Amino acid sequence: xxxxxxxxxxxxxxKNYWLRVVVTLACMFxxxxxxxxxxxxxxxLSARTDLxxxxxxxxxxxxxxxxxxxxxxxxxxxxxxxxxxxxxxDRNVNASGVIQQVMRDWTTHAEDIIISDFSYDVxxxxxxxxxxxxSGEARSRSTLNAFVxxxxxxxxxxxxxxPVSDLAGSGNIVFSLxxxxxx
Amino acid sequence: xxxxxxxxxxxxxxxxxxVVGVVAVISSTLLYSFAFIKVRGIITxxxxxxxxxxxxxxxxxxxxxxxxxxxxxxxxxEKIDAYFLTDDEIVSFLEEVEGLGTHVGVExxxxxxxxxxxxxxxxxxxxxxLVLKSEGSLEKIFYLLTLxxxxxxxxxxxxxxxxxxxxxxxxxxxxDIVVLKIEKAK
Numbered sequence: 001x002x003x004x005x006x007x008x009x010x011x012x013x014x015k016n017y018w019l020r021v022v023v024t025l026a027c028m029f030x031x032x033x034x035x036x037x038x039x040x041x042x043x044x045l046s047a048r049t050d051l052x053x054x055x056x057x058x059x060x061x062x063x064x065x066x067x068x069x070x071x072x073x074x075x076x077x078x079x080x081x082x083x084x085x086x087x088x089x090d091r092n093v094n095a096s097g098v099i100q101q102v103m104r105d106w107t108t109h110a111e112d113i114i115i116s117d118f119s120y121d122v123x124x125x126x127x128x129x130x131x132x133x134x135s136g137e138a139r140s141r142s143t144l145n146a147f148v149x150x151x152x153x154x155x156x157x158x159x160x161x162x163p164v165s166d167l168a169g170s171g172n173i174v175f176s177l178x179x180x181x182x183x
Numbered sequence: 184x185x186x187x188x189x190x191x192x193x194x195x196x197x198x199x200x201x202v203v204g205v206v207a208v209i210s211s212t213l214l215y216s217f218a219f220i221k222v223r224g225i226i227t228x229x230x231x232x233x234x235x236x237x238x239x240x241x242x243x244x245x246x247x248x249x250x251x252x253x254x255x256x257x258x259x260x261e262k263i264d265a266y267f268l269t270d271d272e273i274v275s276f277l278e279e280v281e282g283l284g285t286h287v288g289v290e291x292x293x294x295x296x297x298x299x300x301x302x303x304x305x306x307x308x309x310x311x312x313l314v315l316k317s318e319g320s321l322e323k324i325f326y327l328l329t330l331x332x333x334x335x336x337x338x339x340x341x342x343x344x345x346x347x348x349x350x351x352x353x354x355x356x357x358x359d360i361v362v363l364k365i366e367k368a369k
Contacts, residue, residue, distance in 0.1 A: 023201055027207070040215075
């Protein structure tokens with residue numbers, strides 16, 4: 001079918017058509033936005049109610065918290081924990097056991113070894129492990145060596161050390177041994 | 184002439200409709216965005232407040248539990264407290280330590296007493312440092328050491344030195360010990 005309208009009128013008609021389409025779409029979009037906004041209103045009101053409720057609950061918990069701030073229960077629990085820690089820590093310190101062990105090992109060498117000093121230090125001097133320093137006099141190098149070997153063979157002692165310079169000289173030898181041990 | 188006027192009038196109507204449409208789109212978009220942001224803000228606020236409230240509730244529950252435990256363990260705590268000195272017991276404790284020497288048969292003298300820094304967060308447990316000296320046979324001094332170690336207090340022997348006097352042959356024992364002292368709750 002031939003279009004008999006003049007070219008200018010056809011152009012105007014096309015423009016009007018697209019304008020209508022755009023206006024219709026704008027109306028639809030506006031309607032959609034308004035429906036969306038309306039549907040958000042119940043959510044808004046519900047959220048407001050929830051907020052009021054949660055704020056009230058938080059206030060109650062805060063009041064309870066403030067009421068317990070002056071309470072000594074937590075402090076008491078902390079102090080008891082510290083007490084127990086200290087009691088358990090001190091349980092491992094045993095100077096007499098170590099000195100007694102040296103004395104036992106000494107008995108077989110008592111004739112050749114004279115011990116004149118025991119120094120026990122839980123902090124261990126330069127190192128961090130407890131140490132026992134045993135000083136005295138040995139009749140000879142070989143008797144001192146035998147005593148050191150006895151101490152080394154003892155499973156209680158993990159390390160037995162003495163300065164090699166102690167072996168200098170003849171006759172009586174002044175020695176100083178440093179012992180590390182199992183707690 | 185009439186046709187031209189009619190045409191102008193139609194154009195004006197269409198342009199007006201287009202302007203109204205644009206304004207409606209912009210204003211409805213702004214309205215929706217405002218409502219959406221508002222709702223989202225409140226929901227976020229609800230979530231945050233709820234989380235804080237939950238934390239507080241958990242903390243309160245924890246405190247309630249601690250309070251119950253503290254109440255239920257009263258006898259046990261008293262037993263533990265008995266291992267720690269109080270300010271009132273220091274003098275009697277020193278006398279007891281000196282009494283150990285009498286029991287062993289050596290003289291024990293308290294050379295020095297000092298208070299260290301508190302070792303706990305609440306500053307209620309404080310070490311009391313003692314330096315003791317005694318003279319006698321090695322057996323007796325050793326026995327004294329075992330008694331000190333077994334003393335029913337939170338006491339630890341930090342340093343011990345037994346040394347024999349070259350001329351007299353007697354042994355001198357020096358003991359550095361730490362006893363823990365507790366401040367009573369206010």
